[in-house]
Structures are given as structure tokens and as C-alpha cells.
Amino acid sequence: MKVNAVILCAFSLAGTLLADTMRVQVQSSQVRGTPSFLGQVVTTLTYGQAVETTGAQGPWMQVRTSDGKTGWVHSSALTTKRLSTQTGGAVSAGASGDELALAGKGFSADGEAQFKAQHADIDFSWVDRMLKMNASSAQIATFAKAGGLKQNGGAR
Amino acid sequence: MNSRPYFLFGAALALALLLPTGCSTVAEYSTLAGQAAGVITSDQAQSINRTAAAVEKTFQDITPEQEYYIGRSVAATVMATYRPYDQSALNQYLTVLGQTLAQYSDRPETFGGYHFLAIETEEVNAFAAPGGLILVSRGLLRCCRSEDALAAVLAHEIGHVQNRHGLRAIKKGRLNSALTTLAVEAGKNLGGADLAEATKAFEGSITDISSALMNSGYARSFENDADAVAVQILTRAGYSPSALIVMLREMKSRIGTDTTRGFGKTHPSPDSRIQHVSALIGSQPAVAVPAARQQRFNDVIARLR
Numbered sequence: 001m002k003v004n005a006v007i008l009c010a011f012s013l014a015g016t017l018l019a020d021t022m023r024v025q026v027q028s029s030q031v032r033g034t035p036s037f038l039g040q041v042v043t044t045l046t047y048g049q050a051v052e053t054t055g056a057q058g059p060w061m062q063v064r065t066s067d068g069k070t071g072w073v074h075s076s077a078l079t080t081k082r083l084s085t086q087t088g089g090a091v092s093a094g095a096s097g098d099e100l101a102l103a104g105k106g107f108s109a110d111g112e113a114q115f116k117a118q119h120a121d122i123d124f125s126w127v128d129r130m131l132k133m134n135a136s137s138a139q140i141a142t143f144a145k146a147g148g149l150k151q152n153g154g155a156r
Numbered sequence: 157m158n159s160r161p162y163f164l165f166g167a168a169l170a171l172a173l174l175l176p177t178g179c180s181t182v183a184e185y186s187t188l189a190g191q192a193a194g195v196i197t198s199d200q201a202q203s204i205n206r207t208a209a210a211v212e213k214t215f216q217d218i219t220p221e222q223e224y225y226i227g228r229s230v231a232a233t234v235m236a237t238y239r240p241y242d243q244s245a246l247n248q249y250l251t252v253l254g255q256t257l258a259q260y261s262d263r264p265e266t267f268g269g270y271h272f273l274a275i276e277t278e279e280v281n282a283f284a285a286p287g288g289l290i291l292v293s294r295g296l297l298r299c300c301r302s303e304d305a306l307a308a309v310l311a312h313e314i315g316h317v318q319n320r321h322g323l324r325a326i327k328k329g330r331l332n333s334a335l336t337t338l339a340v341e342a343g344k345n346l347g348g349a350d351l352a353e354a355t356k357a358f359e360g361s362i363t364d365i366s367s368a369l370m371n372s373g374y375a376r377s378f379e380n381d382a383d384a385v386a387v388q389i390l391t392r393a394g395y396s397p398s399a400l401i402v403m404l405r406e407m408k409s410r411i412g413t414d415t416t417r418g419f420g421k422t423h424p425s426p427d428s429r430i431q432h433v434s435a436l437i438g439s440q441p442a443v444a445v446p447a448a449r450q451q452r453f454n455d456v457i458a459r460l461r
Binding site: 025026027029037047059074076077083106107108109111112114115118119121122123124126127130131133134135139140143144146147148149150153154 | 218219220221222223224225226228229231232233235236240247248251252253255256259260262263264265266267268269271272273289303353354355357358359361362392393394395444445446448449452
């Protein structure tokens, strides 16, 4: 019985480590119905949100969200590392040696505010304008089609 | 008796799963060993862990969110020297073309996404700030004769972002102090000294990257890596990868032997890049360019001439 318990323990440990919980490492990312940027948007994930990965196809990960929605997310939007918010509070409880460096007050909105205070000559208004300049999925699809590009939306 | 091999297997599996896989944990394990042997106190161990961790910090420890904030300040710094070119049709075209190309890259998603803007200078130049803020000069746009050529330029810049080349220009000592302080102080408010250290690290990082972009340039290997990504993106998207060579030849004739400013100053000679890119492309069949592709390019870019 003791032996069985050890085996069980070893395997459940394996299960815990291999059951892939991944976190969103970008501001927001869309879950799509198919493994492609052309896929229908199922839901939108935000920074730090955890998802269970259930499969992969090329660079796309099949995921299940905490509210049970399933679909595909590009792997560049996900990480297996723990993330913390820029205010220093961990998004998830617990900390480990492999967690991403905590954002703290240096490379963050606070750091930027300090930088701005010291450089009145540097104007961020165009940076803010740039970040709002976006092409929609529909615009990109139309652009690719009209230009005779390969229309696979990053699928491989 | 039969259960013994299973037990051993289970134990081995558990051990394998527990073994440290990254070098970042090595320092901690050895200080634990030191504590167990009674050689050092736990206080000493803590300070050693902090120091050892500092030695191991690299650009890879920078999170995508931190990269985003670094990129914002770098882009703002570059735009303090190079004025944005406020042409909405042009910037819209750069945006849709650039964001389309990014989808074919290995890193289509960054924290804040890829964004593209023209800058007014006649200097032949382009800048990629960390996280995906990409600036292209009017002088460089004038070198482009086709959408494929412009796509080659933008894809090269996406290559710098994908490979996090900007972050790699940060002097290592800075990251040691910045990231270690922050990790140690996580969950607490930073004190005055730590805050000053973090601010200095941020400031210094912006200077390191901005000066690599505007003055010293990247190592030749980074440019070759960015060219390799460009070839990959162009091929995946259905653009002609040889447009990158066309572009490099055009730039060579425009900048001549002027290595005192712009592109000529910060990039290796077009000849060496042409050689590298040619080897990458090999003998791929030419891509037929639909009339609509050339037309929309002419509608926007030809107006610059």
C-alpha cells in the first residue's frame, strides 16, 4: 500500500507539472475557433489570465478558459512562467525560482512616469497615437486577398 | 517483491521531475547545501542568493510587459530626434501592411502589439523599438519601388522585435541591479534607494537601446538574423523574398559610401547582407505581383515622390 501511495504520488506530481496551465503574457489576446488569425473570435483573454492547454497545432495552442470556452491561441501570447502585475502583487499565489522577473517599479508605468518627469523634452503623445493605430482582422483579410497574399492567417 | 521495480520507477520519475532544469536555481541549491552543512547562516544564504541571482539576469528575464514600457520610452526618445510624418493615408497603409506581416512571424503577439509610423527625415533609416513600435523614414520609403520591397523593410524590423535585439543592447550590469532589486522586493513597496536604483536602470536601458538604434547599430549577426526573419515572413506571406535584395541594392546606390549618418552608419554594408540573403533564398521561383498590389502601393507611396 505504501508503495502504491508513492507511485500515485509520483504520477499525480507528474500530472500536476505536465497539465499545462499557461498564462496570457500580452495585454489582450483572442481565442479563435480555428488555429489561424482568420478564425472566428470565441473570446478575448487579458494579461495574466490562466488557461488549460489541451493540444497544439504548429504555433497554435488549443486552450480551455476558466469559464469553459475552448479555442486556439497563438503560442507567442502564452507563457508557462508565472506573471506578476506591475504593482508587484503576484497574479497567482505562490512564487518559485523560475518565475518571470517581477515588474516592480522600474520597467513599468511608474518607471515611465519618472522618465517623463526627467525629460520634459521627450513627448509621448505620438507613442500613444501609434498604439491606437490598428488594422482590424477584416481589414487584414481584405488586404491579403486583394494583394494576392497567402491567406492562412498565420496557420502552418 | 514485484512492486519494487515500480517503486524505483516512481521514485526516479519523482526525482527527475524535481531536479532543477534551469541554471537560475543552481545558486539556491548550493546555498541550501551550505546551510545544511552548517557552513553559512540563513541570513548569509539569503544575501548570496540575491547576489548569485544578479549574476544570472539577462534580457530573457525581462517580461513582455516590461519590454512594452521600455519600447514606449525608446520610441518617444527616437521621435524626439526624428519628427513623425503626419500623413494618415501613408500611416494607415504602413499599419495594415505591417500588422499583416507580423501575423506571419514567429512572434505575432507582443504585449502591446506591432505598430507602424513614418518619420519625416530624408535620411534612409528605420527603427524598431522593443515590443513592436516600428518607425520608417520618408527617405527609406522613397527607396521602395514596390509593396514587396516595403514589406521587406518592415519584415526586417519585425525580425529585430521578434529576436528582442533592442533588449539585448541593454548593458548587462543594469539588468542585474534592476531585475534583482525588483524580484527581491516583490510584494513590498520599494524604498527610496531601491526606487532610485530602478529609475536609474530604466533610464540607462533607454539610453543603451536608443544609442544602438541611432548611433552604434547592432552587431552584424543581429542584422543577419533580422534578414533571415524577413525572408521567412515574406515567403510565408506570399511576397517575393528577393525584394529584400532589390531593396538592399537600392539602398546601396542611395547611401553610397556615406557611413556618417542614417542607415549607412548603423548597418553593415549592403553587399555583405546581399550575399547572406541570396544564400538564404537560393533559387526560388519569382512571385507574380497582382496589379492591385502594385496599384495600392503607387497610390500611397508614389505620392511621396
